Amino acid sequence: MLRLEDLVKHYGGLAATDHLCLEIAAGELHAIIGPNGAGKSTLIGQLSGEIRPDQGRIVFDGRDITREPVHRRALAGLGRSYQISSVFTEFSALENVILAVQARSGHSFRFWRRANTETQLVQPAQAALAAVGLSDLAQRSVASLAHGERRQLEIAMTLASKPKLLLLDEPMAGMSQAESAELTQRLATLKGSLTIVLVEHDMDTVFALADRVTVLVAGRTIATGTGAEIRADPGVRQAYLGEQEESW
Amino acid sequence: MAATAILLALAAVPPLCAALAQPYYLTLFARVMILGLAAMGLNLVLGFGGLVSFGHAMYIGVGAYAVGILDAHGVTGGLFHLAAALAAGAALACFVGTVCLLTRGIAFIMITLAFAQMVFFLAVGLKEYGGDDGLSISARSAFGPLHLDDPTILYYAIFAVLLLTLLAGHRLVHSRFGMVLRGAKLNERRMAALGFPVRRYQLTAYVISALVCVLSGFLLANLTRFVSPAYMQWQVSGELIVMAVLGGTATVLGPLVGAAILLLIEEALAAFAMGLPVGVEEFVRDHRLGALGLLIVLAAVGMRRGVYGALAPSAH
Ligand SMILES: Nc1ncnc2c1ncn2[C@@H]1O[C@H](COP(=O)(O)OP(=O)(O)OP(=O)(O)O)[C@@H](O)[C@H]1O
Ligand SMILES: [Mg+2]
Numbered sequence: 001m002l003r004l005e006d007l008v009k010h011y012g013g014l015a016a017t018d019h020l021c022l023e024i025a026a027g028e029l030h031a032i033i034g035p036n037g038a039g040k041s042t043l044i045g046q047l048s049g050e051i052r053p054d055q056g057r058i059v060f061d062g063r064d065i066t067r068e069p070v071h072r073r074a075l076a077g078l079g080r081s082y083q084i085s086s087v088f089t090e091f092s093a094l095e096n097v098i099l100a101v102q103a104r105s106g107h108s109f110r111f112w113r114r115a116n117t118e119t120q121l122v123q124p125a126q127a128a129l130a131a132v133g134l135s136d137l138a139q140r141s142v143a144s145l146a147h148g149e150r151r152q153l154e155i156a157m158t159l160a161s162k163p164k165l166l167l168l169d170e171p172m173a174g175m176s177q178a179e180s181a182e183l184t185q186r187l188a189t190l191k192g193s194l195t196i197v198l199v200e201h202d203m204d205t206v207f208a209l210a211d212r213v214t215v216l217v218a219g220r221t222i223a224t225g226t227g228a229e230i231r232a233d234p235g236v237r238q239a240y241l242g243e244q245e246e247s248w
Numbered sequence: 249m250a251a252t253a254i255l256l257a258l259a260a261v262p263p264l265c266a267a268l269a270q271p272y273y274l275t276l277f278a279r280v281m282i283l284g285l286a287a288m289g290l291n292l293v294l295g296f297g298g299l300v301s302f303g304h305a306m307y308i309g310v311g312a313y314a315v316g317i318l319d320a321h322g323v324t325g326g327l328f329h330l331a332a333a334l335a336a337g338a339a340l341a342c343f344v345g346t347v348c349l350l351t352r353g354i355a356f357i358m359i360t361l362a363f364a365q366m367v368f369f370l371a372v373g374l375k376e377y378g379g380d381d382g383l384s385i386s387a388r389s390a391f392g393p394l395h396l397d398d399p400t401i402l403y404y405a406i407f408a409v410l411l412l413t414l415l416a417g418h419r420l421v422h423s424r425f426g427m428v429l430r431g432a433k434l435n436e437r438r439m440a441a442l443g444f445p446v447r448r449y450q451l452t453a454y455v456i457s458a459l460v461c462v463l464s465g466f467l468l469a470n471l472t473r474f475v476s477p478a479y480m481q482w483q484v485s486g487e488l489i490v491m492a493v494l495g496g497t498a499t500v501l502g503p504l505v506g507a508a509i510l511l512l513i514e515e516a517l518a519a520f521a522m523g524l525p526v527g528v529e530e531f532v533r534d535h536r537l538g539a540l541g542l543l544i545v546l547a548a549v550g551m552r553r554g555v556y557g558a559l560a561p562s563a564h
Contacts, residue, residue, distance in 0.1 A: 050440075071446070074441055087438070091430075102427065108427070161443065
């Protein structure tokens, strides 16, 4: 489904991605963990196309997408959410999701009909909002939504664009316990129907959901394997998990 | 509500001018509509697209010169004038837009200004068409039975163009296209991540907005029977921005209101006694641009959403 070959990204002298190789199978939920500044967001950015790698190749669905622009990757089936909510604050929640649906329903050189009365846009958008429990807030301006609600909206938009590969950059960041438990539940039900790359700090979530885990430190993979393998890996314990040992 | 009142007032201008025997005001309000039209065109990219173009006066120039140059060669057919104006404007806007949209922010402002200055000096260099002094137009564009030489007919023709543009603009900003344009203003990065080729839509909006200004230039040449490089001075581009901001950039109609306020105040400062003490009155009159600037600053500070935006809070 997704293959990274010898990916390199430098910021000045700093190697944010350091000769990274990774293969993600279709239907897999692959978690990426690592300390702050390990290069997780930088990696997601290179996958979605917002950050150009200095070197290496990204192959998605058998196609080399290393040089493809962001929107083309999105249309090919790569959907992402942001670590910091990235929504359209002046629009209503429903309109935010309508845009996500609209992106996938042909070109937008349509100048006359009101977009927010087109059933083929509104219905899927409402369904996506219902799925994250935001139906009641559909008409509210996003500017007036609470932080956790924006996080949910962010997920609704990403799901509404019907990706084949979902890139989630710390989707639980800033959610309440209840909200993140709910999202964990939702990701568990999505698992298998699409491929997911999940960047997450919370170890319980990661080990509960992930088929495989990659540990990133200073831009390099120090281990890849199942949750159990990662937990048992002495190198990982020493480099990263050591300090959190008591939590699991 | 406010929109209907404004349009009704504009529709009532010709009979009122006739009743009061004040033909001058017919021309004044025709100018308000023409510049309002241009400001509305600019506002498509400025207000809804978040792209500050400081060169839209050049498209007024293109529309006006199309009439002037064809007229100089004895072509009087209005449809020829219109087709030539729109074709030239579209070609220029495609090229300029493509280059300018490689940049954003301040760079975008500067490059649009630079292109407008180039076109301005090109017009100045057209010695066979009057160069710096401009060019008189021997006859207004001919549209069969529609005689634009009749000031009332010309006025209502301009009014009709304005109405159609308003309607189209109103539909456009809520359409799929409008959603993409406004979405890109709010969060361009997210739009790309959702799968929109953002620049293609911005370029289309830029060309549409340029063509509205071309239309405005076409009407302006017919109103004044004159064209000159002054139509595309950089100050005119600046005035269009002021009109849009003053009236309200979040609405389709706002820029028209801004144009009306700007032109009418300018007129009032120039023509009427203000009843201010001797000395002060002269001072204000001599520095009327400064006085106008002060008013604009006050309006901008007092009404963030522009005058019309404040009148019609939920309108688009
Ligand atoms: N645009 C940039 N310019 C310079 N350095 C950058 C840039 N973006 C990221 N970095 C650096 O690259 C490294 C990796 O950053 P990145 O944001 O990918 O880390 P992360 O693993 O997502 O961290 P976190 O867990 O805090 O989100 C960090 O040291 C960061 O300071
Ligand atoms: Mg990060």
